[in-house]
Amino acid sequence: MRLEAEFTSEPFHGEGSPPEHALAARDAAAEAGLETDFGPLGTLARGEAKELFEALPAIAKAAMEGGATQVTLQVRRADPRTDAPAVTKPAPGGAAPVELTDALARLIADVEREVGAKLGDLDRPGKQRAVRLLRERGAFGLRKSVSSVADALGVTRFTVYNYLNREVD
Structure with missing residues (x-):
C-alpha cells in the first residue's frame, strides 16, 4: 500500500x-x-x-x-x-x-481554532489579530491568499492590505 x-x-x-x-x-x-x-x-x-x-x-x-x-x-x-x-x-x-492539501485553508482553520471563532465573526481588533497571525505563519506568501483571507474575514482585499500595512508601521 x-x-x-x-x-x-x-x-x-x-x-x-x-x-x-x-x-x-x-x-x-x-x-x-x-x-x-x-x-x-x-x-x-x-x-x-x-x-x-x-x-x-x-x-x-x-x-x-x-x-x-x-x-x-x-x-x-x-x-x-x-x-x-x-x-x-x-x-x-x-x-x-x-x-x-490546501495549506491556506489549513492555516485559516488553525487561526480560527486559536481565536475561538470563525474569522468572519470577529470584531475589527480580532480580524486584525487574525491577519497578524496568518502573516506570522507565512500565509501571505501563497498565491491569491489576500483574496481568500478577505473572503474568510468578510472584508475587502483593500482592508486586508490595510491590516498588513498597520503591522509594518
Missing part, C-alpha cells in the same frame, strides 16, 4: 530562504528513499507504507533538531480512487499533478 505524509514544521517564514528545520525534515524524508515535494508551508512525502512509517520518527527528529518548535503530520493513502485534496500542483517536467 502506498501512503503519503504531509508534514509542516514551525515556525513558518513567509519570505526568503526556507528555515533549517524544514530543510532538515525534507532531507530526512529523501534520505529514507521517499519521493518528496517541498513547498513553502510543508513537505509531501510518498512511498510504500513500511518505508514511510519507518521514516516518520527520523523526519520529526530532524525537524526538531533543526530548530522546529512544532511538527504537524497528516498521513493518508496515496490511492487515486480516494477523495482528492482541494488543491493540485503541477509536478516538474509535466508529470501528473501532485495532490496537496
Whole structure:
C-alpha cells in the first residue's frame, strides 16, 4: 500500500530562504528513499507504507533538531480512487499533478481554532489579530491568499492590505 505524509514544521517564514528545520525534515524524508515535494508551508512525502512509517520518527527528529518548535503530520493513502485534496500542483517536467492539501485553508482553520471563532465573526481588533497571525505563519506568501483571507474575514482585499500595512508601521 502506498501512503503519503504531509508534514509542516514551525515556525513558518513567509519570505526568503526556507528555515533549517524544514530543510532538515525534507532531507530526512529523501534520505529514507521517499519521493518528496517541498513547498513553502510543508513537505509531501510518498512511498510504500513500511518505508514511510519507518521514516516518520527520523523526519520529526530532524525537524526538531533543526530548530522546529512544532511538527504537524497528516498521513493518508496515496490511492487515486480516494477523495482528492482541494488543491493540485503541477509536478516538474509535466508529470501528473501532485495532490496537496490546501495549506491556506489549513492555516485559516488553525487561526480560527486559536481565536475561538470563525474569522468572519470577529470584531475589527480580532480580524486584525487574525491577519497578524496568518502573516506570522507565512500565509501571505501563497498565491491569491489576500483574496481568500478577505473572503474568510468578510472584508475587502483593500482592508486586508490595510491590516498588513498597520503591522509594518
